[in-house]
Amino acid sequence: MNAIETHGLTRQYGTAFAVKDLNLKVRPGTVYGFLGPNGAGKSTTIKMLMGFARPTSGTASIMGLDVKTDYLEIRKITGYLPEQPAFYEDMTGRDNLEYFGDLIGLKNLDKRMNEVFSQVGLEGRYKDKVKTYSHGMRQRLGIAIALLGDPKLLIMDEPTTGLDPQGSHDIRELIKKFKKDNITIFLSSHQLHEVQEICDTVGIIREGGLIAEGSIDDFLRGIEGNKPIMEFTVSSFEDAQVRLVESIKGVRGVTAGNGTLKVAIEDPSVTEDVTVALVNAGVRIRGVREVMPTLEDAFLKAIRESQEGEQA
């Protein structure tokens, strides 16, 4: 039984599709990164999973429970961290937690509150009003509330957005700890380096549909077929020179950046051909190094291919 499973999940607003025919499978105990550009349908998908919005068609289930009919059972086993979590500002962190804990119907609430406060590192501030909390503390309180019911699944919408590097790091460490505790985590994020660090599986959504899905390793390997990528640091270049490199036999693709050309090649020997071609074309090369493809490369390539496929 999958932690999350959707079949043909669709949400339509008038003639526009926010989510279209989405098929997802999230295995229990994994961390699933749900990626996509703004407006791709990530939040709508999460809202349908949580029962905040109704699917127009298709099905979705969490731990085998139907989101349309078994939403109360689902909420007992699911913790949810909304994007920019909101609280009752005039209440203390502890009072917020107590209110939600009461609604869950927790026994030994005091004990559980102390546990989750300790887990997220908010022990020292739980008696303060939420309106005095920093962004990072609010995020921790949001996670504490999500953890209250001892969930099997955590759904986190942009958990590190707006946090400073230390705050982001702390949240990543928490997520890793949850994974060790065998909690399935489904998170949407724009922080691709973080997703690469903490997720087992990634799904990329564009215009409401899933365009790529796989484990991080398979995903990166699949992007360039486990072939080398050479990064040329150059003084300047023009489009014609990029096209010249693309035409070299053994070159799989070129990504032009700010003062860099990332060239995906069939084997290391092609590096010499590219170097010679660039020098002959008048490009001054300052350095060459082999780089590993990142999730960002994979993400951008998947989006680009999806757009090209659409145009074709």
Add this chain to the structure above:
Amino acid sequence: MTLEKEVREIQIIAVKEIMDNVRSKRFIFIGFIYFVLALLLAGIIAMEYGFMTDMYPGQSTPVDVLTLLNSFSFILMLLAVVIAADTISIEKRYRTIYQLLSKPVERRSVILGKFEGCLAIMALLFMLSALSALAVTAVFTGLYPTMANLGDVFASILTMALLFAVYIALGILVSTITKNPLVSIIIGVVAWLGLTFIDVLGNALGGLGTDFVGGREDLISTFDFYPLYAKVLVWIDPSSHNIVNQLLTDAGPVTNGLPIWANLVMLLVTLGVLLGASIVIFDKQDL
């Protein structure tokens, strides 16, 4: 979900709603004005002891102060709409609704909890004002309420609570269809004004349309001679079904042409329709 669990959730939400109102500046402001008004009325009556005996020779009772207080109940109706009008919209505006509904809570429990909390605080305010006014009157005039008087007071508080319930349900309905608390409060006040205007309009049209054949001196019962459309306009306003005076003064079995039981039924039906609509709309809503 068991009924017991749902009732418990409603209580939890209601208690939070009461605490939110106790801390709310607008509730404290309007509630304080009303409370002071109640004491002021009692004080005036106490100082002008003869006023009651002159006005109701041989019939003065300690609860007469409540009939005067009832004349100012429109303040409470307005307060009831205002405190309820942002109960749901404020949760949407500040996104706390996502935290709330990510817990195993039915949406109808949220509506009913908010309703119960608002009703409790309004009933408490009225009860406190009424009992304080009675106490002041009793201390300064020596007119102490009898058990029968207290029974009338209790019945008045109950029927007044039913009236509050209708206005609170109206406020909650407005709150479910809006996302901005300020907009919902404005719409709530406009709805309250609209109902009051319809009532005034009904009375004006009724007065114009009444055919006083042979000349009638019994002006109190002119409502009975209103054309039906004018009566309906008056009945639309829930405050026209305020039967507190009838209960307190034994002024007769009817208010606005309807017997007491019919007024109660009208209020209950209106309450059911407004609360039912709020629950259905909120339940179908995408957040």
